[in-house]
Amino acid sequence: MATNRVQQWATFARTWWIYDAKWQCPRQSAPVLIKYLQGKHKPIYHPNSDIGDHVVVINTKHIAMEGEYWRTWKFSHHTGYPGGFSQTRAYDAHDADPTMVMKKFVYSSMKGTLFRRLCMQRLHLFPEEELPEDILRNVSSQIQQVMPVPKRLDEFSAEERKAFPQLFEWPKDYIMETGQKKSTEES
Amino acid sequence: MVFLSLPLFSRSKRLVMGSNRFYKIQQMLRFTWHYRHRGRNCYSIGIRNMRRALRYSTMWRKLKKIQQTELFNQRLEAAANEHNMNRVPFMEGLARSQIQLDRKVLTDLAIYEPRTFQSLTDVSKKRLSEEGMSGMMQIMPRKDVITQQSLRKWSAYYKARK
Numbered sequence: 001m002a003t004n005r006v007q008q009w010a011t012f013a014r015t016w017w018i019y020d021a022k023w024q025c026p027r028q029s030a031p032v033l034i035k036y037l038q039g040k041h042k043p044i045y046h047p048n049s050d051i052g053d054h055v056v057v058i059n060t061k062h063i064a065m066e067g068e069y070w071r072t073w074k075f076s077h078h079t080g081y082p083g084g085f086s087q088t089r090a091y092d093a094h095d096a097d098p099t100m101v102m103k104k105f106v107y108s109s110m111k112g113t114l115f116r117r118l119c120m121q122r123l124h125l126f127p128e129e130e131l132p133e134d135i136l137r138n139v140s141s142q143i144q145q146v147m148p149v150p151k152r153l154d155e156f157s158a159e160e161r162k163a164f165p166q167l168f169e170w171p172k173d174y175i176m177e178t179g180q181k182k183s184t185e186e187s
Numbered sequence: 188m189v190f191l192s193l194p195l196f197s198r199s200k201r202l203v204m205g206s207n208r209f210y211k212i213q214q215m216l217r218f219t220w221h222y223r224h225r226g227r228n229c230y231s232i233g234i235r236n237m238r239r240a241l242r243y244s245t246m247w248r249k250l251k252k253i254q255q256t257e258l259f260n261q262r263l264e265a266a267a268n269e270h271n272m273n274r275v276p277f278m279e280g281l282a283r284s285q286i287q288l289d290r291k292v293l294t295d296l297a298i299y300e301p302r303t304f305q306s307l308t309d310v311s312k313k314r315l316s317e318e319g320m321s322g323m324m325q326i327m328p329r330k331d332v333i334t335q336q337s338l339r340k341w342s343a344y345y346k347a348r349k
Contacts, residue, residue, distance in 0.1 A: 002267055040261060040264075040265060041265050041268060042265055042299055043263075043265050043266040043269075043294065043297040043298050043301075044262070045258075045261055045264045045265055046258065047258075124319075
């Protein structure tokens, strides 16, 4: 058949996926991303064949870590020389390079085979929403986010907040201790 | 000594000294002629290499099947995910609709005949929903898929009308 040749091109072509990392946990996103980087989402997958896709991750600056992990999660490094061991906290690494935390999690969640470096070359990380034109042109599919993005209270308009159903009203003489600083207008 | 045949006569130790060792080495070389270094020439090294190779081949006779099954599972998971299904419910739906295809045939279909595989997922989805297991799927099945159970239901319905 004349179309078999073209079908084969289409089968082995590399797709470009985009992933919006806004308010997403990097620990939970990494196993999803490596599935596409290694080609495990294709029925022709084989561990020895290099058939992974490209993944473009945007908004890596706005990722969300669970619990206390910004403070307690540490990335270890050893230079190879005596006394060359060092550890960096996640927030320090994030300050130095906003794409670093995502990159480290994706790298460490892959098996240490020779294909790991090749897969990492196909991962394109961007701290904000802006993308270069030549990369954006290739993108054809989107990876579903691992967690829903909640809407913050200050993103709702005043009308929406007013229309929200209220079960009861606080008594006027009830003093609420929120633990927050009082604004200057009240004092 | 009585030699009933010519080959036995020729192998007799008394006639040709050391001939037994010669045949032993020949038997080893049948396994080790393609090895590298001294394993192909020296008997004491070659026999060790040969025994290790035989041990590995015994071990891998079992491991090969396990690896192959893992690869089939991986591919089927990917193929089923393309149609919003997971592998386990998909296989369950096929088994319940009496479609006796194994993992190898299903992966071959997924690679070389994707439309056939898609219709298999449709049948599986329909069957699962009939069994009340549609919670295992992410989307509802197509309505134009006919299974054995729906045929039986219709025939019972038309018989009752008559």
